[in-house]
Amino acid sequence: MIASASGLRALHCTGKVAPLDGAEAAALLALLDGWQLDGARIVRSFGFSNYYETMAFVNALAYIAHAEDHHPELVIGYKTCEVRYDTHSVKGLSLNDFICAAKIDALPRP
Template sequence: MDFTQKKCVSCETGGDPLPDSEVQNNLASIPNWELDGKMIHREFEFQDFKDAMVFVNKVADLAESEGHHPDITIHWNKVRLDLWTHSMNGLSENDFIVASKIDKI
């Protein structure tokens, strides 16, 4: 499934997280991301801190436009992104949409 063609929908009211079978199916479309309990994550490595921050700012712009935000951890030239839908305490389609679009940055 091409999640880059989709737009996040509001999920502030909660709902049920995706079933494990759907999560596994969706992971196939974002091969560099890993499942970690109730979230997906990916680490990116850059030349230096400045390049890492340029990337983080692009991710921030994307997250704002989608209304769905990753947790971001920065260690000099490395950036880790964690995605999950807090209101559902698990994964939603929004997480896969944002992950797919981040991969295009």
């Protein structure tokens, strides 16, 4: 099992994934900063000083999502961005969700 957020960041998403059970998801969630379990997905809200910073974050996040071919649901406000990850093909959480969340956590923020 993966032991750190940096361990998650070193991985890449794959097309064939299995659903995580509750214990696996809880162990991976504990490695992340500020993410919460919301039903069958993980969610984190990010706050910013202005719209420009919010959109810069969204663009950096979009780069990660494209590179990993794993895309979150986003709710974007003037000074906020809520990121929601789940894996539709498994109807719940997969390792891919946690890989992307860890990479997003590593983005620089003002």
